[in-house]
Amino acid sequence: MTPASIMETLPWIVVVGIVLTLIRGALLQLSAWQIKEYRVRRLLAAVDETYWRTQMTHPISLLKWLVAIIISYELITSQFVLATDPFVSIILATYFVLRGLGFLIELIRRSFPRPVPTVKAGLLFMAATLIVAAGSWWAWLSLDYLGATLMVLTTVGLLADRLVIIGVAASVIILKLPTRILKERIFARALSKRSSFTSLTVIGITGSYGKSSVKEFLTTILATSYEILKTPNNINSDIGIAKIILDKLTSHYQFFVAEMGAYQRGEIRKAASIAQPLIGILTSLNDQHIALFGSQHAISRAKYELLEALPADGIAVCNVDNIRVKHLYRKYPGPKLSYGFSIGAHVRATKFKHEPKGINITVSFQTKERVVHAPIFGKHNALNLVGAIAGALAAGMTFAKATKAAQRVKPPERTLQTCTGPNGSLVIDDSYSSNLDGVLAALDVLSHMPHKRKVVIMPSIIELGKQGDMAHALLGENAAAIADSVYVVDSNYRRQIMLSSKGNADKINFPSARQLRSQLQASLDESCAVLITGRLIGQYKRVYSYLTSARTDVITKTEQQ
Structure with missing residues (x-):
């Protein structure tokens, strides 16, 4: 190619680089908002996390903002x-070409964190595109006298690159009003439909952790005698419950077991006003999402909304092993049932034992006592199972039927599920969600495994606010004491985790996804037990797939032999 043809082609190469950079930025922003459920407070709370703080304060990012402000x-x-400086133009052109090329490589490797394709994500992408296009058009007209030169292209490209962030955020905020109106219409329809099922018994379950397990265990127990509808997977929001009522509820069902979660006060009250529970189960309270609620008291108030929504003859079922729940249990004025390991609990686990195939617990109620064998792991799951039995008793089942049915429960999806991993290793999949008590309980389960070598793979725990440092110091200390290798898949709280390892710092690693997979491939065998605690995202999803792709339920396989 001649120098002249190269100069003619260069602007087009830069344009392609700019377009790819803008698409990458938009998808990255949408993914971040989607992970935080399009909630401004959750995204702002992420500033406390090292990863997000590093991204926001990265020198290149700050420099782009500075130059963009000056050019504006x-x-x-x-x-x-700056807008007409050739040197600045060359630097920006190089940046866009390299960033665009890097994005293509990310797409080929499937390592880019793309958002889940939904109608809302599509609308936000289009709205953000319009905002970016409008801003870019203004900048183009301001520099129109220079023609379609490289300086104009890179200047407009830089402003568009920064406008993507503003555009997506503005689109989320703009769509809040129509989204709110649409949600209220769905709420009204769901309430009308729910009210027509007068014989339906609804059981609401909430808590900082344990609510999904109790929901699954209770559903299994009740399903032996009744027709049950439950909220699936991790659907626990007010709008999620409303949609389940509209889409799934029929006269065929006798019970509706609804998990209820919240990120702020009022959300459980709204969900309960629609579902109209007769029984409310409160599993636990800790500091999970305290960065959103602001205080422990606010978390307790939010969860107590479920019990406040119960009718006069409604029954509150509470875990009195948890001191905060016990306080709310005492506060509740209506009919109530307590459960736990604690002396004095109405439904009590008096004995507990780890076994190769699961757990063995002795459960007492009034003057009766039953031994329950269940293919689940961990003392915390024994407590969840006792909570499910208590819920079944509140729903009218006999103690004998409830304890017999309790032996049919299975680990909820990605909640301490055991499977055979690469080279005959044992994989304990606890990636459903992550909170401090849950991770500590999972580590306890790992400590009871007979394998010679133990491995932990974990992300940091989000939205802990000021409690994050102490929580991750505790995690680092426990993980390093139990495992031979600890792989942390993000840099949040790196310092706290390392300092707390107490002489075991050599066990703790912060590898890239490629490094992690390479190390696992070289070291896993039948003598290894691998605990995945917390959801793996981005490139680390490939590591999760590698460990669980040949999933064979160890318990089921053992029982079949």
């Missing part, structure tokens, strides 16, 4: 310096 001022005042 120049466009407004028509006093051009």
Whole structure:
């Protein structure tokens, strides 16, 4: 190619690089908002997490913002310096070409964190595109006298690159009003439909952790005698419950078991007002999402909304092993049933034992006592099972039927599920969610495994606010004491985790996804037990797939032999 043809082609290469950069930025922003459920407070709370803080304060990001602000001022005042500087133009052109090329490589490797394709994500993408296009058009017109030169292209490209962030955020906020109106219409329809099922018994379950397990265990127990509808997977929001009522509820069902979660006060009250529970189960309270609620008291108030929503003859079922729940249990004025290991609990686990195939617990109620064998792991799951039995008793089952049915429960999806991993290793999949008590309980389960070598793979725990440092110091200490290798898949709280390892710092690693998979491939065998605690995202999803792709339920396989 001649120098002239190269100069003719260069602007088009830069344009392609700019477009790819803008698409990457938009998808990245949408993915971040989607992970935080399009909640401004959750995204702001992420600033406390090292990863997000590092991304926001990265020198290149800050430099782009600075240059973009200066150029915007120049466009407004028509006093051009940086906007027409050839050196700045060359640097920006190089950046866009390299960033665009890097994005193509990410797509080929499937390592880019793309958002889940939904109608809302599509609408936000289109709205953000319009905002970016409008801003870019203004910048283009301001520099129109220069023609379609490289300086104009890179200047407009830089402003568009920064506008993507503003555009997606503005689109989320703009769509809040129509989204709110649509949600209220769905709530009204769901309430009307729910009210027509007068014989339906609804059981609401909430808590900082344990609610999904109790929901699954209770559903299994009740399903031996009744027709049950439950909220699936991790659907526990007010709008999720409303949609389940509209889409799934029929007269065929006798019970509706609804998990209820919240990120702020009022959400459980709204869900309960629609579902109209007769029984409310409160599993636990800790500091999970305290960065959103602001205080422990606010968390307790939010969870107590379920019990406040119960009718006069409604029954509160509470875990009195948890001191905060016990306080709310005492506060509740209506009929109530307590459960736990504690002396004095109405439904009590008096004995507990780990076994190769699961757990063995002795459960007492009034003057009766039953031994329950269940293919689940961990003392915390024994407590969840006792909570499910208590819920079944509140629903009218006999103690004999409830304890017999309790032996049919299975680990909820990705909640301490055991399977055979690569080279005959044991994989304990506890990636459903992550909270401090749950991770500590999972580590306890790992400590009871007979394998010679133990491995932990974990992300940090989000939205702990000021409690994050102490929580991760505790995690680092326990993980390093139990496991031979600890792989942390993000850099949040790196310092706290390392400092707390107490002489075991050599066990703790912060590998890339490629490094982690390489190390696992070289070291896993039948003598290894691997605990995955917390959801793996981004490139680490490939590591999760590698460990669980040949999933064979160890318990089921053992029982079949």
